Amino acid sequence: MVGVSCANLAKRYGDVVAVDGLSFRVNRGECFGLLGPNGAGKTTTIEILEGLLEPDAGDVEIFGLTWKGHERELRQRIGVQLQETQLADKLTVEETLRLFRSFYHRGRTIDELLRIVELESKRRSWVAKLSGGGQKQRLAVACALAGDPDLLFMDEPTTGLDPQSRRQLWALLSHFRQQGGTILLTTHYMDEAETLCDRVAIVDHGRVIAEGMPRELIASLGAPRVVTHQGTLEDVFVALTGRHLREE
Amino acid sequence: MAAPVKESIDRGGASHPLIELSLARLREFAREPEAVFWAFIFPMLMSVTMALAFPGGGGKPALVGIEPGPRAAAVRETLAHAPGVAVRDIRPGDQARALREGEVHLLVVPTEPPAYRFDPSRDESRVARLMVDDALKRAAGRGDPWSAREEPLQVAGSRYVDWLIPGIVGLTIMGTSMWGIGFAIVQARMRKLLKRLVASPMRKSEYLLAQVAWRMVLLPPEAGVPLVFGVFVLGMPVRGSLLSLSVVCLAGALAFGSLGLLLASRARTFEAISGLMNLSMVPMWILSGVFFSSSNFPQAMQPAIQALPLTALNNALRSIVLEGAPLGSVVRELAVLGAWGVGGFALALRLFRWR
Numbered sequence: 001m002v003g004v005s006c007a008n009l010a011k012r013y014g015d016v017v018a019v020d021g022l023s024f025r026v027n028r029g030e031c032f033g034l035l036g037p038n039g040a041g042k043t044t045t046i047e048i049l050e051g052l053l054e055p056d057a058g059d060v061e062i063f064g065l066t067w068k069g070h071e072r073e074l075r076q077r078i079g080v081q082l083q084e085t086q087l088a089d090k091l092t093v094e095e096t097l098r099l100f101r102s103f104y105h106r107g108r109t110i111d112e113l114l115r116i117v118e119l120e121s122k123r124r125s126w127v128a129k130l131s132g133g134g135q136k137q138r139l140a141v142a143c144a145l146a147g148d149p150d151l152l153f154m155d156e157p158t159t160g161l162d163p164q165s166r167r168q169l170w171a172l173l174s175h176f177r178q179q180g181g182t183i184l185l186t187t188h189y190m191d192e193a194e195t196l197c198d199r200v201a202i203v204d205h206g207r208v209i210a211e212g213m214p215r216e217l218i219a220s221l222g223a224p225r226v227v228t229h230q231g232t233l234e235d236v237f238v239a240l241t242g243r244h245l246r247e248e
Numbered sequence: 249m250a251a252p253v254k255e256s257i258d259r260g261g262a263s264h265p266l267i268e269l270s271l272a273r274l275r276e277f278a279r280e281p282e283a284v285f286w287a288f289i290f291p292m293l294m295s296v297t298m299a300l301a302f303p304g305g306g307g308k309p310a311l312v313g314i315e316p317g318p319r320a321a322a323v324r325e326t327l328a329h330a331p332g333v334a335v336r337d338i339r340p341g342d343q344a345r346a347l348r349e350g351e352v353h354l355l356v357v358p359t360e361p362p363a364y365r366f367d368p369s370r371d372e373s374r375v376a377r378l379m380v381d382d383a384l385k386r387a388a389g390r391g392d393p394w395s396a397r398e399e400p401l402q403v404a405g406s407r408y409v410d411w412l413i414p415g416i417v418g419l420t421i422m423g424t425s426m427w428g429i430g431f432a433i434v435q436a437r438m439r440k441l442l443k444r445l446v447a448s449p450m451r452k453s454e455y456l457l458a459q460v461a462w463r464m465v466l467l468p469p470e471a472g473v474p475l476v477f478g479v480f481v482l483g484m485p486v487r488g489s490l491l492s493l494s495v496v497c498l499a500g501a502l503a504f505g506s507l508g509l510l511l512a513s514r515a516r517t518f519e520a521i522s523g524l525m526n527l528s529m530v531p532m533w534i535l536s537g538v539f540f541s542s543s544n545f546p547q548a549m550q551p552a553i554q555a556l557p558l559t560a561l562n563n564a565l566r567s568i569v570l571e572g573a574p575l576g577s578v579v580r581e582l583a584v585l586g587a588w589g590v591g592g593f594a595l596a597l598r599l600f601r602w603r
Contacts, residue, residue: 075449086439090279102262103450
C-alpha cells in the first residue's frame with residue numbers, strides 16, 4: 001500500500017531551482033526520511049507533499065488521492081509539523097491543543113495527547129513559558145497528532161534540540177510508527193535518519209541522488225575505508241557528492 | 249424517506265472550531281494588558297476631551313481688538329456695553345499676529361467712520377463684524393424700525409456636542425475593530441501560525457469569521473463608554489430604542505471587521521498594515537462627518553462620501569440617538585454597512601495570504 005508518492009516534482013523560485021524532477025514513494029507503515037544539507041530542497045518538497053505549495057510540475061498522491069478535490073479528506077488524515085511555526089504565546093498548552101483538536105472530526109482526547117507528549121504537568125502553562133525547544137516541539141507534535149493521523153509529516157523535527165529532547169522526540173515518533181502510522185520526515189542529521197528511518201532518500205540540489213535502507217546505502221560503499229570507523233550515511237553522502245553534509 | 253446519514257463528529261471535548269478560534273483570540277486579547285488598556289481608555293479619553301471642550305452654557309463672546317487712535321476710548325466704551333462682545337486694546341505692531349492666532353476675531357480702526365479688519369472666511373469674524381457694526385451704529389443714533397421677539401433655544405439634543413458624540417461612537421467602533429483585527433492577523437502571519445493552521449483541516453472561512461466574531465464581545469463597552477459618558481456627563485438625550493442602537497453598532501462593527509480582514513489579507517509586516525489602516529481610516533475621519541458635517545463637501549463628492557461605511561454608521565447613529573428614528577428609516581445605512589461587511593469578507597477570503 002502506498003502512503004505517499006510523488007513523481008517528477010519541480011519547483012523554482014525565480015532563477016533558483018528548489019526542486020528539480022524529484023520522485024519517490026513511501027509505503028504505508030514506513031518511516032521515510034529525506035536527507036540532505038540545508039538548501040537541498042527538502043522543505044520545499046515536504047510542503048508540496050503537504051498540499052501547502054503548488055509544484056510547477058509533477059504529481060503527488062497521498063493514500064492514492066490527489067490534493068485537488070480531496071483536500072478536506074486528506075487534511076483530516078494527516079498530521080503536520082512545520083519547521084518555523086511559533087504557536088500563540090499567550091495560550092496555554094491545553095488551550096492550544098483544544099484549538100487544534102476542534103478541527104478534527106475524530107482523534108485523541110486532550111488528556112491522551114498531553115500524556116503521549118509528556119506535557120501533563122504543563123497543561124496550564126502559557127506556550128511562552130515552556131522551557132526550551134524540547135517542550136515546544138513536543139507541543140507541536142501533539143498538535144500534529146490531534147486528529148490521530150495515518151500519516152505524519154515532520155520537517156526537521158529535532159533541529160536545535162538538546163540530546164535529551166531529541167531522544168524523547170525519537171521515542172515519540174517510534175511509538176507512532178509502531179502503532180502503524182506512516183512518517184515522512186526531513187533531517188540533516190545522519191544519526192536521526194539511521195535511528196528512525198526504514199528508508200531514506202538522499203537529496204541534493206533538488207534531486208534524489210540515492211534511495212534505500214540506511215544499512216544498504218552504507219553497505220553499498222563496500223568495506224569501511226577506516227577500520228575503526230563503522231560507516232555511516234554521512235560516508236554515503238560524501239562518496240556521492242564529494243562534499244560533507246554540513247558544507248554548502 | 250430515509251433520513252440523511254450524518255457522520256457523527258467527535259471533537260474530543262473541544263467545542264466547534266468557530267468557538268475555539270474566537271475563544272483563542274479573546275484569551276490572547278485579555279492576556280495582553282496594553283491592548284485591554286487602550287481598547288477602553290481611548291474612548292474614555294475622547295469623551296473626557298469632549299467634556300472639556302464643550303462645558304455647556306451660552307456661546308463664546310466675539311473677541312474684538314481696538315487699535316490706538318483718537319476715538320479709541322469712545323469705541324471701547326460703546327462696545328464694552330454691547331452684549332456678547334469682549335474688547336481689548338491691541339498695540340499697532342501686534343495686529344497681524346493677534347488676528348492670525350485667533351486672539352481677536354475682528355480689529356476696529358477707530359477712525360470716523362471706523363474701519364473693520366477681519367478675515368471674511370472665518371465665521372467668528374463675520375459674526376463679530378455684525379455685532380460690532382450693530383452696536384456702533386446704534387450708538388451713533390441709528391433707529392430700529394422694529395425689534396424682533398427672540399426665543400432662545402438651549403435644548404439638549406440640538407447642541408454641537410450632542411451631534412458630536414454619535415460621531416465619536418462611530419469613530420471608536422471603526423478604530424478598535426480595524427486595529428484589533430489587523431494587527432493580530434499580521435502577527436499570526438509573521439509567526440507562520442497561519443501556515444500551520446491551513447495545514448490542519450481548519451476551514452479558512454471559519455478562521456476569518458472568528459477574527460471578526462470575538463470582537464463583538466468588546467462592542468458593548470467600546471461603544472457604550474462614549475454613549476454613557478454623553479448621556480450622564482454631557483446630558484445628551486437618547487431618543488431611539490436601545491435595540492435599534494445595538495443593531496446599528498453591530499452592523500458597523502461587522503462592516504469594519506471585514507474591512508480589517510481585507511486590509512490584513514496580504515500584509516506581512518506591522519509597517520505595511522499600519523500604513524494601510526491609516527490610508528483607509530484618515531479620509532473617513534475627515535469625510536464621514538465625525539467632527540463636522542459631511543454636507544460641507546461639494547455635491548459632486550456626496551455619492552462617494554455617502555457610500556463610506558463610517559458615513560453610513562454615523563448617519564444611522566445620529567438618526568437613532570438624536571431623532572429617535574426606528575430601524576426602518578436607517579435601512580439605507582444598514583444596507584451600506586451590510587455591503588461592506590459581506591463584500592469585504594468575501595474579498596478578504598479570496599485574497600488572503602496564509603503563508
